[in-house]
Amino acid sequence: MFLLWAFQWWKRANSLSLVILDKPTATKPVVLENLRKFLAEADRIVVKDSPETWAKTLFASTDKEDLEELWESLTLETPGAGEWFHCMCNGTPALYVYRRGSQRLELTNHHGLSIRCSLWDSDVRIIDTEKWPSWFDDRRIPGPRQEIEAMRGQQARSKKDWERWLTAMPKAVQLVWSGAIAKFGQVDLVPLRAAPWWKPMTASIVSIFRVRVRFGLETKS
Numbered sequence: 001m002f003l004l005w006a007f008q009w010w011k012r013a014n015s016l017s018l019v020i021l022d023k024p025t026a027t028k029p030v031v032l033e034n035l036r037k038f039l040a041e042a043d044r045i046v047v048k049d050s051p052e053t054w055a056k057t058l059f060a061s062t063d064k065e066d067l068e069e070l071w072e073s074l075t076l077e078t079p080g081a082g083e084w085f086h087c088m089c090n091g092t093p094a095l096y097v098y099r100r101g102s103q104r105l106e107l108t109n110h111h112g113l114s115i116r117c118s119l120w121d122s123d124v125r126i127i128d129t130e131k132w133p134s135w136f137d138d139r140r141i142p143g144p145r146q147e148i149e150a151m152r153g154q155q156a157r158s159k160k161d162w163e164r165w166l167t168a169m170p171k172a173v174q175l176v177w178s179g180a181i182a183k184f185g186q187v188d189l190v191p192l193r194a195a196p197w198w199k200p201m202t203a204s205i206v207s208i209f210r211v212r213v214r215f216g217l218e219t220k221s
Contacts, residue, residue: 030078030120038105038119039071044098047141051094051108058093059139066139067097073135074115075128084122091116093136093143109136112148 044062048055079085091108098104106118112133114123126132133144 028119028121030122030124032076032078034119035074035105035117036071038097038099039067042067042097042099042104045070046096046098047136047139048094048096049143050092051090051106055094058141061139069138070095070135073131075126075131076115077125077127079122079124085114086123087111087114087116093141109144111151112144 043064045060045067046057047059048057087110089110091110093109095107095109096103096105097107108116109132110116110123112126112129114125116123129148133148136142136144
C-alpha cells in the first residue's frame, strides 16, 4: 500500500504527455525543406480549433505574409535516423494549407511542444516554444498560449509536490527510489525488491491482509 501511494504521488508530481516511441520503417521521412516549399507555394491558410470535420474555423487568410510568418515561427528538430514518435492527442488547433483551391497539407499543434504534419510519418519537436505560440497570439487565437501557461503552472505545482514527497519519503526508500524510476515514470521494482526492507514489509502486508480476510469470514459465518 505504501508503494502504491508513493507511486500515485510521484505520478501526480510528474505528469507526462503520452507518446508512442518506436523505430518503424518510415515511408514519409521528415524533410523540413518540403514543408518550407509547400508553405512558400501556398495561397491560403485556414486554422480550425481541431482536426475534426465539425471543427470551428478560428482564422482564415490569403495573405502570403501569414504563411511566411508561419514558417518563420517553426524552429523544428529533425528526428534522428530511425527515430519516430507520435503524440496520442489529435492536436489543437489544426492548420490547413491550400494552393489554387486544393488542400496541400495539414498541421496540428501538440501542447506547443511538437507538431504533426501530413507530409511526414513522425511528429516533430519544436525547439523554440515561444515563437510558435506567438504566431497564434498575433492572430487572436489564444488556445496554444493558454495551454502552455497551464502546463507551466502544473509543472510548478508538480515540482512542489515532488519536493514534499522527497521530504516525506522514509530514508530506507530514499536509498533506492532514484534507481527505481524508469523511463516515462514507470517504477522498476527490481531495485526495490532487492532492498533489505522489502521482504519484511511485504510479509507484514500479507499477514495483515490474511488476518482481515479471516476476520471477515469469521464474522460473516
